[in-house]
């Protein structure tokens with residue numbers, strides 16, 4: 001496994017691979033790796049010759065400085081996970097490498113940018129698309145893998161790719177969960193035993209909606225899901241929505257295709273998100 005810190009080193013390693021017409025996959029991460037990340041790497045290995053995993057805690061996508069400061073960075077653990085997963089190349093640049101100068105970035109990501117996560121983390125998707133574009137420029141992957149856990153992020157990245165007309169295929173991978181249903185997330189590390197128990201209400205509320213989607217109305221489903229979450233101590237709901245999977249606007253017609261339930265809540269001091277596809 002090659003571990004590289006500069007774009008120059010990356011380009012000289014990947015240049016001959018490209019010339020040989022081998023397929024390159026990118027799995028972008030912020031580190032603190034778990035089985036969700038490993039599943040992305042495994043999917044990438046099935047579809048490409050070389051898998052590059054990036055680890056970069058991107059400052060421009062954090063809207064809360066405390067969230068950035070306490071973001072976990074367990075380097076040795078991450079290297080062991082990546083080696084074990086059979087990752088070919090790890091790209092771990094410094095902030096200076098990715099942002100050598102002050103830089104303005106603003107692109108049109110469409111109206112869904114400002115909904116849900118975009119409403120609670122203003123400017124978040126500008127920062128996400130800025131760094132993903134930089135990673136795409138550095139690596140020129142044929143295909144890039146992202147988790148459905150960050151559903152809105154996948155939509156925004158697809159919009160960024162369309163905006164620049166980039167020749168990169170974007171693949172969304174299923175959410176990997178703990179045995180009890182909690183979606184795996186690097187931020188779960190911040191949950192104490194009580195938070196960890198309370199956090200289960202998010203996947204439970206989504207499961208309730210998914211299991212009752214056929215026989216209950218959307219208002220009934222929303223009322224019950226929100227009630228489950230709001231009556232859980234230590235959990236503060238940001239949103240629970242049943243939305244159109246493309247526009248992310250509230251869904252009113254259960255007969256439509258591509259409907260998704262999405263939730264975000266603060267559990268103790270930790271903000272978590274999750275979702276389930278309903279149709």
Ligand SMILES: Nc1ncnc2c1ncn2[C@@H]1O[C@H](COP(=O)(O)OP(=O)(O)OP(=O)(O)O)[C@@H](O)[C@H]1O
Nearest residue numbers: 029030031036146147149150175176184185186187
């Ligand atoms: N449980 C999961 N299942 C599948 N993919 C996941 C899961 N968790 C994260 N990913 C994906 O891994 C990639 C890197 O995510 P990231 O490093 O931010 O980890 P994370 O667990 O989402 O952390 P965070 O706590 O920041 O949300 C993203 O594409 C993300 O959607």
Ligand SMILES: CC(C)(CO)[C@@H](O)C(=O)[O-]
Nearest residue numbers: 028029030058128131150
């Ligand atoms: C895609 C990403 C690596 C960009 O920093 C990040 O938003 C994440 O880990 O989901």
Ligand code: BAL
Nearest residue numbers: 030061062124150153
């Ligand atoms: N996994 C999404 C990245 C973030 O929360 O900033």
